[in-house]
Amino acid sequence: MPELTRNAVDVLPEGRLAEQLKLDRPLRVKLGIDPTTADIHLGHTVVLGKLAEFQEAGHTVVLIIGDYTARVGDPSGRSASRPVPTPEEIEANATTYQEQAYKILDPARTEVRRNGEWLDMNLAELLRLMGTTTVARLLERDDFQKRMAENAPIAGHELLYPLMQGYDSVAIDADVELGGTDQKFNLLFGRDVQSAYGQPPQSVMTLPILVGLDGVQKMSKSLGNYVGVTDPPAEMFGKLMSIPDEAMDEYFRLLLPQEEKPAAEPVRQKRFLASRIVDRFHGEGTGAEAEHAFDKVFVQHAVPDDIPTVDLSEYTGDDDGEVHLPRLIAGAFGMSTSEGRRLLAGGGVKLDGEPVSAITLDVAAGDLAGRVLQVGKRRFAKLSA
Numbered sequence: 001m002p003e004l005t006r007n008a009v010d011v012l013p014e015g016r017l018a019e020q021l022k023l024d025r026p027l028r029v030k031l032g033i034d035p036t037t038a039d040i041h042l043g044h045t046v047v048l049g050k051l052a053e054f055q056e057a058g059h060t061v062v063l064i065i066g067d068y069t070a071r072v073g074d075p076s077g078r079s080a081s082r083p084v085p086t087p088e089e090i091e092a093n094a095t096t097y098q099e100q101a102y103k104i105l106d107p108a109r110t111e112v113r114r115n116g117e118w119l120d121m122n123l124a125e126l127l128r129l130m131g132t133t134t135v136a137r138l139l140e141r142d143d144f145q146k147r148m149a150e151n152a153p154i155a156g157h158e159l160l161y162p163l164m165q166g167y168d169s170v171a172i173d174a175d176v177e178l179g180g181t182d183q184k185f186n187l188l189f190g191r192d193v194q195s196a197y198g199q200p201p202q203s204v205m206t207l208p209i210l211v212g213l214d215g216v217q218k219m220s221k222s223l224g225n226y227v228g229v230t231d232p233p234a235e236m237f238g239k240l241m242s243i244p245d246e247a248m249d250e251y252f253r254l255l256l257p258q259e260e261k262p263a264a265e266p267v268r269q270k271r272f273l274a275s276r277i278v279d280r281f282h283g284e285g286t287g288a289e290a291e292h293a294f295d296k297v298f299v300q301h302a303v304p305d306d307i308p309t310v311d312l313s314e315y316t317g318d319d320d321g322e323v324h325l326p327r328l329i330a331g332a333f334g335m336s337t338s339e340g341r342r343l344l345a346g347g348g349v350k351l352d353g354e355p356v357s358a359i360t361l362d363v364a365a366g367d368l369a370g371r372v373l374q375v376g377k378r379r380f381a382k383l384s385a
Contacts, residue, residue: 035093043219132196166193215244237290
């Protein structure tokens with residue numbers, strides 16, 4: 001019990017989980033993730049890691065990919081309605097989420113469900129679900145209270161979100177549900193929905209929300225302060241080296257709960273942290289390689305040894321042989337053309353270490369061949385004719 005509740009903020013109702021753990025059967029432990037973006041980041045792994053601890057303790061973990069709840073958008077922590085991804089984006093993200101979650105969970109022992117299995121319900125079923133609560137109860141959540149105080153709109157479909165998440169617990173007969181502290185209302189609301197459907201209500205465990213690389217706001221891809229679990233080793237290491245010293249205790253506690261922070265100066269602690277996290281997601285020994293690559297770029301100010309090669313012929317125009325730099329940047333580093341244009345405008349692109357003018361958008365392929373293209377501090381590509 002102490003191991004399973006380590007780092008938890010809330011375990012509710014008090015004493016309920018301890019009673020459940022005495023039952024002569026594995027518990028069904030649920031975590032829902034909405035595939036609203038393309039990648040899982042280290043912030044997601046805090047609660048995924050707790051799910052893995054339940055798995056190691058012999059319990060049945062159920063990972064729910066919210067392909068239907070993603071169509072509504074969780075209002076938790078939002079001052080406005082979330083933009084809704086397209087069905088195609090949701091499907092692509094759902095596949096990616098499942099693959100990336102297996103970096104933490106054992107695929108052979110993980111029950112993965114998509115809530116479209118049961119939330120694609122007819123009107124009679126939806127009306128029954130909506131009848132399990134009141135509008136006043138739904139409006140109790142802080143996010144809606146703040147919006148009402150500011151006369152900000154609340155879309156009708158947003159009120160459905162906690163009902164849909166609660167019905168997930170009914171559909172898979174959850175004993176325990178995990179989530180971040182911002183999910184507390186939704187998780188507790190799930191207990192109400194289960195009771196309305198005649199099920200014993202689940203216990204609830206909330207976990208801290210990891211602060212992002214800025215050390216201020218929660219880790220988020222939209223804020224650009226994140227580390228993706230599939231980031232290349234050198235990029236992952238470099239990002240982690242940028243976290244403020246004040247955030248290190250939190251990173252050690254939430255991301256390396258089994259490790260002891262070394263008694264050393266902050267930079268050595270940070271190197272240890274970054275190396276261990278790279279090893280965790282890319283395999284033993286990759287952390288040391290990433291540290292070497294980091295030192296080559298940031299200590300020796302040299303180009304890394306192992307960088308990808310980009311064939312310029314894929315980016316030249318049909319007639320003039322010129323390369324449109326935003327398109328080249330997008331293709332070389334897996335981003336949109338508009339993002340490539342933004343990086344150029346912000347001075348974040350270099351050729352052989354020299355900044356590229358934002359005015360220069362089209363360059364002859366012959367002037368680029370053999371040169372090293374750099375975006376930001378950590379991403380490089382060798383240009384080949």
